[in-house]
Amino acid sequence: MEQKIHITLRFNLAIGKVNLNEIVYRLKELQNPLMLEILKTILMGYDDIISERLSRTDIYPSKARKGLGRHIRKGDPEERFCRGRKISKRGYRSKPRRFSTVFGRLDLPLRRAQCLNCGAFYSPLLSALHVGRYARKEMNFEHEVIEAVIDTNYRRLIDGRSIDISLGGIDNIVVGSDIDETFQEPVSTEDLSAILADGTPVKEHQGRKGELRNVIGISKAGRVEPLGCFTNTPWPEIERIVKERIKEAQSYNIPFVYDGEPGLDDFLSDVAESQRCTWHGPRGLYHSLWQDGLKKKDSQPETDKIKELIGIELPEGEFEILKEEDKQQVKTKYETSKSEIKELIKTFREKGYKHGAAYLENLSNRLFTNIELWLKTGVIAPKTTSLLERVFREIGRRLKKIAWGWSDTAVTNISKMIMIRQYSRDKWERYWKEKLGIKGYFNIEISSVKLSPGTHF
Ligand SMILES: [Zn+2]
Known part of the structure; x- marks a missing residue:
């Protein structure tokens, strides 16, 4: 009509x-x-x-x-x-x-x-x-509020538009979102090159300290695939939820990268191979040797050594067309590094560095997962959690800027929103279009704009 x-x-x-x-x-x-x-x-x-x-x-x-x-x-x-x-x-x-x-x-x-x-x-x-x-309120408004919160410029949204929404109102929008029930489609491990998990502290309501935990997959094309954000949730519970989303694939040849948090040692062990983040390795060793009574100047050479042993560079280019000698080089370095770490563990034991030896032993089993995987399949997997740390920094910056106390649900939801908008832009847009119900039932256009006669001379 x-x-x-x-x-x-x-x-x-x-x-x-x-x-x-x-x-x-x-x-x-x-x-x-x-x-x-x-x-x-x-x-x-x-x-x-x-x-x-x-x-x-x-x-x-x-x-x-x-x-x-x-x-x-x-x-x-x-x-x-x-x-x-x-x-x-x-x-x-x-x-x-x-x-x-x-x-x-x-x-x-x-x-x-x-x-x-x-x-x-x-x-x-x-x-x-x-x-x-x-x-x-109408849903476009909700959409803009959420976008503004994600961009941390919600003040600009409210100012000058006679919109009266309190911070509590924004919290309600975030908490009431159905983001929790959406984006749950199964993920196939075949499409992933690694799974990463880590936690970060967040300030919540009334200064309560909480922990935000995040699990992401890295696709073979290098894209981030959010697998779940959680606030104050135990790791076993997180594992159960993430597992439900992972489609059973034939081989579980992908590494699971983490920074050595004890709760994560066997995380997703039937889906992925654990790998300690190689960046945290030297730091963890420093800490263990410190427990053994070593000063920084005494442990430095050992941590430097570990840094060097871990840092195996994979040659660039397609695995299939790499020369056999290039692969051989990696293999040799890998084997030397492994045996040198074994040597080091022995030395530590002899010197009585109990913590250092135990740490290194535990570490050595999981340090080269990405190299072993590459040698076997040619898939290059990330070996540090730095990507996840970057994700956390982005979330943290927003949570901090929004200077009021969030509840668990608010922190979880806003983190999910940030993740999905940042890393799955197309899914985010589709989600909103569906929510808004844009189906072509209303169209409007400007048919004419003209000055009334007689008002100018
Ligand atoms: Zn009636």
């Missing part, structure tokens, strides 16, 4: 004085209020059409009432829908319904109707617009 809106704008222009900037400046101020007026006009017009069709059953066939007039039957304890579609108009509600929209606050007068079948009073516009009984 085509309709038209006529807009009359009145302006004064100081001839010979005004400049371009001032014109643009004032027009910019007009944007949101103008959109609000247009929105209100369209909605009130729609309300009139709906009421007309529902009340004039003598004129309109039942086909014209399709999708209109849905309401809950009066006094039905089970809240079932009434089948009555004939109303009598009962004026307007005493108070307009207030909505938060992207353009600002909308106070919308709502028509009231009485069902001639059950006698219930209701506002037919709300159900026609798919607005719930208690909804006070």
Whole structure:
């Protein structure tokens, strides 16, 4: 059904004085209020059409009432829908319904109707617009709030738009999001080159300290595949949830990279091969040797040595077309490093560095997983958690900037949102389009803009 809106704008222009900037400046101020007026006009017009069709059953066939007039039957304890579609108009509600929209606050007068079948009073516009009984904001607004929180510029969103949303309101939007139930499609290990997991401290409500834990996959193409964000959740619980998302594949040849947190030693062990983050190796050794009573200057040569033994560079280029001697070189270095680490463990034992020896022994089993994998399959897997640390830094920066205490759910949800928006942009956009229900049922265009005759001479 085509309709038209006529807009009359009145302006004064100081001839010979005004400049371009001032014109643009004032027009910019007009944007949101103008959109609000247009929105209100369209909605009130729609309300009139709906009421007309529902009340004039003598004129309109039942086909014209399709999708209109849905309401809950009066006094039905089970809240079932009434089948009555004939109303009598009962004026307007005493108070307009207030909505938060992207353009600002909308106070919308709502028509009231009485069902001639059950006698219930209701506002037919709300159900026609798919607005719930208690909804006070539209979804584009929610979308913008979330985008603004992710970009940490929510202040700019609120200022100058007469949007009144408290920080608590933003928290509610984040907590109420269904992000938790979405993005759960299974991931195949065949598409992954590694799985990474790590934790980072976060400040929560009333200064409570919490831990955000994150598991990501790295696809063979080097993309981040978020596998799960968790707040104050034990690792075994996280493992169970992540496992549910991983499709069983034939071989579990991918490394699991972590920084040596004890809770992660056997994490996903039937899906991936554990590998200590090679960056944390030397640091961990330093710590163990310190426990054995070594000063930094005495442990330095040992940690340097480990750094060197770990740092095996893989040759660039396609594995299949690499010369056999290039592979041989890696293999030789790998074998030497392994035996040198064994030597070192022996030396540590002889010197009585109990902690150092134990640490190195534990480390050596998991240090070269990526090399072994490469030698076997040619897949280059990441050997540090630095990527995950970068992800954490991005999340942390946002959580910190939003200077109020988050709840567990808020931290988890916002982290998921940041992850998905950052690393699966296309999925993020699809998610919102679906949520907003954009299906081509409303189109609008500017048909003409012209100056009224007689106002200029
Ligand atoms: Zn009814």
